[in-house]
Every structure is written in structure tokens, then in C-alpha cells.
Amino acid sequence: MMVAKTVRCRVINLTKSKLNALNEEWSNFQDFIELEKRDLDWIADKIPIRSVYKCQARWISKRIKHKFAMSLSNQVMQVKKTDNKLSKCWIKVPVKSKWGGIWLPVEPHCEFPDDYKIGESKIIKKTKGNKEWFEIYVVVKKEVQMKSCSNIITVDIGEKVMATVLFNGRPIFMGTKIRGIRRHYSWLRKRLGNKKLLKKVKQVGHKEQNKVNQILQDISNEIAVLATKTDSVIVIGDLKDIRKSAKKKGKRFNRIVNNMPHLKLTQLIEHKASWSGIPVIRMNEHGTSKTCSRCSEIGIRKNQGLFICKNCGYQVNADYNATKNMYNRSMKHVFVDGVVLQPKSCLEQQAQEVLI
Numbered sequence: 001m002m003v004a005k006t007v008r009c010r011v012i013n014l015t016k017s018k019l020n021a022l023n024e025e026w027s028n029f030q031d032f033i034e035l036e037k038r039d040l041d042w043i044a045d046k047i048p049i050r051s052v053y054k055c056q057a058r059w060i061s062k063r064i065k066h067k068f069a070m071s072l073s074n075q076v077m078q079v080k081k082t083d084n085k086l087s088k089c090w091i092k093v094p095v096k097s098k099w100g101g102i103w104l105p106v107e108p109h110c111e112f113p114d115d116y117k118i119g120e121s122k123i124i125k126k127t128k129g130n131k132e133w134f135e136i137y138v139v140v141k142k143e144v145q146m147k148s149c150s151n152i153i154t155v156d157i158g159e160k161v162m163a164t165v166l167f168n169g170r171p172i173f174m175g176t177k178i179r180g181i182r183r184h185y186s187w188l189r190k191r192l193g194n195k196k197l198l199k200k201v202k203q204v205g206h207k208e209q210n211k212v213n214q215i216l217q218d219i220s221n222e223i224a225v226l227a228t229k230t231d232s233v234i235v236i237g238d239l240k241d242i243r244k245s246a247k248k249k250g251k252r253f254n255r256i257v258n259n260m261p262h263l264k265l266t267q268l269i270e271h272k273a274s275w276s277g278i279p280v281i282r283m284n285e286h287g288t289s290k291t292c293s294r295c296s297e298i299g300i301r302k303n304q305g306l307f308i309c310k311n312c313g314y315q316v317n318a319d320y321n322a323t324k325n326m327y328n329r330s331m332k333h334v335f336v337d338g339v340v341l342q343p344k345s346c347l348e349q350q351a352q353e354v355l356i
């Protein structure tokens, strides 16, 4: 199966002439958009700009308010690795001022794989304070053979603990800080809102998002690494369920659920796992939080944190209980003689059919 990811490359150590060329291309691109927005085609046409960017600018101009990234199709850009002192990795982009484009030294945030194809990428100018730099987001694609694994790890995505991961009978709790962060920022926003500091409110919102995103990235990384190390399939709850039940519970609950970063985490895990050839199976998690993982009777979730079974008296962390149930369920359906034999989509369908 074909998988893709984005490699973020920071442009570094630019010579003056390359920096000028890039800056010029960038500001002309933005100017072009600005003029197109005002329907001043006849002036816009005088701006020297490569035609690949010109078409985009026309299209974008009708839609945006701020600066916009320039797309680079795989026909106009190239990536190469070298032993050059300046940089180990170089990207070629087209500019108007130099025929054939310029090679930019870059620092990728992660390794390029050995064998890959380039997808639609983009270049953007970033600013922070008085610092300015360029980043190129390169989409890389590669063909991956899905592994056949011999273990399972289950992931329960919850409210209090972002992800409870079960491997070998032991729970690992990940992302316990997110709730605190969200609460803190929600309180902060409210306070600033009361003082009518709307700009500040927006800034605070970005900060919160960045923090939460970083945690989600870390969790998904950790899970993908664990699965690789332990030769495991990842079984994860299908969130369709949560959203369905949210619909019935009304607007307020709905807003809370949609606002939660759960869906994003699921996607990140699937994304990172598939890159390493690890199968991810979405499983209907209906009832996993209410069922006793020891005797299979219906128990109660006393408060968010504790599960109590009236039948056998089992008292346990509720997230741990839920992920244990997922594990028990997946053992029945995912494995045949301890090995995953079927492709993901087929298993998914089967699991759905059996469990509904």
C-alpha cells in the first residue's frame, strides 16, 4: 500500500544571492495575489513570476486574506542528499531570476526514506519576532508492505487520560496532562474575554493548540515505536461511536466531543503506524467502558476514574478496564493462530460484522 508523510525542511545557510532570489519570488507571489484580489490583472501581468506560481496566485487570490504558501509540484522540484559541508540535504525550486531554479540547503526534521516519490509540496516564509526564514514541506510517498505481527496492543482513547495503552497485560497511561492544559487555557481565555482583550484571546488559543498538538505527536510516536519494537498490531476504538452518541446527547456535549483532539490522535496513530507497515485496526468499542473485564458483567463507572463491578467486586481504573475489554475482544477476532493473516480492511469489516 502507498503511504505518505510530510517532511518539514528548514532552509538554512543561504547565500545572499539565493536568499534574494527566494525573497523576490515570495514577495512577488504575494503581490501578485494582492493585485489579483483587486482585479488589477493588467498590473499583475507585469510582475516577473514563473507561470507555475502565476496560475496558483490567480486561483488563491479569490480566496484568501493573508500570505499563502507556494505549491511545488514534483515536476518542478528535486531533492538530493550530499556530503556537502553546508548541508546534507538540498532542494531545488524554480525561481524567475535564475533559469533552471536554485538549489537550497535544507535541514529536514526527519530522515528521507531510502526509496520514495515526491508528492505535491509547498514552500512558505515564516516569521517570528524579527526573524524570517523559509520552510519547505515535502510530501514523500513510499510503497509499504504491511507486516504480519504476532502481538496486539490496544489503545483506549479517553477523556481523562488521552490514551491508555495495553501491552502484555500492563497499562501505560499517556497524555495525562492534556485535560489540565485545556482547563487552564479555557479559564485564561474566559478571563481575557471578560476584559475584552480579544487579540490576546486568539494568541492564547494558538499557544494551547501548539501544546496539545505536540503532546498528540509525542503520544502517537510512542505508540508507533512500541508497536514496532514489540511486533504488534494496533487495535484502536472507532470514534464513530462516540460521535453518534454525542448527537443524541445534545449540542453542548456535541461541542465538547468535537472539540476534543481524539479524532486527530486516532489519525496520527494510523498515519505513523502505516508508515512503518504496522496494521491498525479500528474496532467498535461499544460497551467496553461498562463491561467488567474480569467477569464480563455490566458494571458501573463510579466517577470518571474508577470502574466497579457489582457482580464480582472488581475495582479498577476505568480506562485500564476498557482497554482490557478491547484486548479480549480483539483476541477473538483479530488473530488466527496468533498471527494476523488478513489485510486491514477485511479484518475491520469482519470485526464490525461480528461485534454489532
Ligand SMILES: [Zn+2]
Pocket: 292, 293, 294, 295, 296, 297, 299, 309, 310, 311, 312, 313, 314
Ligand atoms: Zn466483574
